[in-house]
Amino acid sequence: MEITLRYIDRQELPGFRQYLLPDTATAVEWEDTDVLAIGAVSGSHSVGAAAAVPDGANGAELTDLFVDEAARGNGIGGVLLQEVMDILAEVGIETLSADYTLKGEELAAMDALLRSAGFTAPALRSRTFMAQSRDYTDHGILGAAFTPSWRTPKDVRAFSELTEEQLTELTAAEDIPEMLSWGLLRGQAEPELSVALVLNGRVAAYLLCEESRDGGFVLLSAVSRQDAPATAFTSLLTDLLNRCFYRRGGHFPFYFSAINEHTERLARGLMRGKCVEYEEHVCFARLSVPEGTEDSAEDGRED
Numbered sequence: 001m002e003i004t005l006r007y008i009d010r011q012e013l014p015g016f017r018q019y020l021l022p023d024t025a026t027a028v029e030w031e032d033t034d035v036l037a038i039g040a041v042s043g044s045h046s047v048g049a050a051a052a053v054p055d056g057a058n059g060a061e062l063t064d065l066f067v068d069e070a071a072r073g074n075g076i077g078g079v080l081l082q083e084v085m086d087i088l089a090e091v092g093i094e095t096l097s098a099d100y101t102l103k104g105e106e107l108a109a110m111d112a113l114l115r116s117a118g119f120t121a122p123a124l125r126s127r128t129f130m131a132q133s134r135d136y137t138d139h140g141i142l143g144a145a146f147t148p149s150w151r152t153p154k155d156v157r158a159f160s161e162l163t164e165e166q167l168t169e170l171t172a173a174e175d176i177p178e179m180l181s182w183g184l185l186r187g188q189a190e191p192e193l194s195v196a197l198v199l200n201g202r203v204a205a206y207l208l209c210e211e212s213r214d215g216g217f218v219l220l221s222a223v224s225r226q227d228a229p230a231t232a233f234t235s236l237l238t239d240l241l242n243r244c245f246y247r248r249g250g251h252f253p254f255y256f257s258a259i260n261e262h263t264e265r266l267a268r269g270l271m272r273g274k275c276v277e278y279e280e281h282v283c284f285a286r287l288s289v290p291e292g293t294e295d296s297a298e299d300g301r302e303d
Helices: 013-019 022-029 076-090 104-116 142-146 164-172 232-248 261-271 293-302
Strands: 004-007 036-042 045-054 059-067 095-102 123-132 156-158 195-199 202-211 217-224 253-257 276-286
Touching: 004 076, 013 022, 013 036, 013 045, 013 059, 022 059, 036 059, 036 076, 045 076, 059 076, 076 095, 076 104, 095 104, 104 276, 123 261, 142 232, 156 232, 164 202, 195 232, 202 232, 217 232
Parallel strands: 059 095, 217 253
Antiparallel strands: 004 036, 036 045, 045 059, 095 276, 123 253, 123 276, 156 195, 195 202, 202 217
């Protein structure tokens, strides 16, 4: 299959939007010069796209790499990836990282493609599980979330209802892992969906949640502190699902990562095997910067 490559700018965007993440498409539409987006065309049809953004002084992140299902198996992904790597190297970028969450054959194909392009062996960062809420309407515990009779437990509060003192205490708490903390995730979490169990004026447990790009929801964090009861996770999860159900006006996909072993065990037990498992892999490549380009880039930064 013969293909041609194009820079994707605002004018070209309509033909390639379906192959780009919403954030990437928005950046291209707003003419963000930090975004490098390349599209592949076969004949008169677009067949895929790749994109990268700066990630540090001399690094970049591969944010998008997608080939139309009908055109796969023709090496298009490799051509797109190599073009992105070559352009980045020409402007002095030294490393390109990749962080992607896929499953099954798609995951294996992405791993193989990146390794063939010179990336390090992909490493597992986390496992992610996706469940459809409609599969849990008859669940003995979670099913209550999808009924008009559900009432938020008296000690459960949305994060939008917490006091400044309670939020400050969470941000500074030494017993909460930083990767799960409100201080780190407050920019992503939806305060109206995220929920906390408040006992004696103090947050004993919480779940942080955000909307996903496909109209679903993502569980970002699950924390149970020393004084939290054993039922805290299930109580909070049921209330969170109820809030998501009414936010969406119907059923939705729900994602959660293996935030820690305890949470994963609880979630697997509650989901009863009715979930799809994804893996998040990370890797990086060192780019072949043309001789003299690095010095030029440094001179430009000094100006």
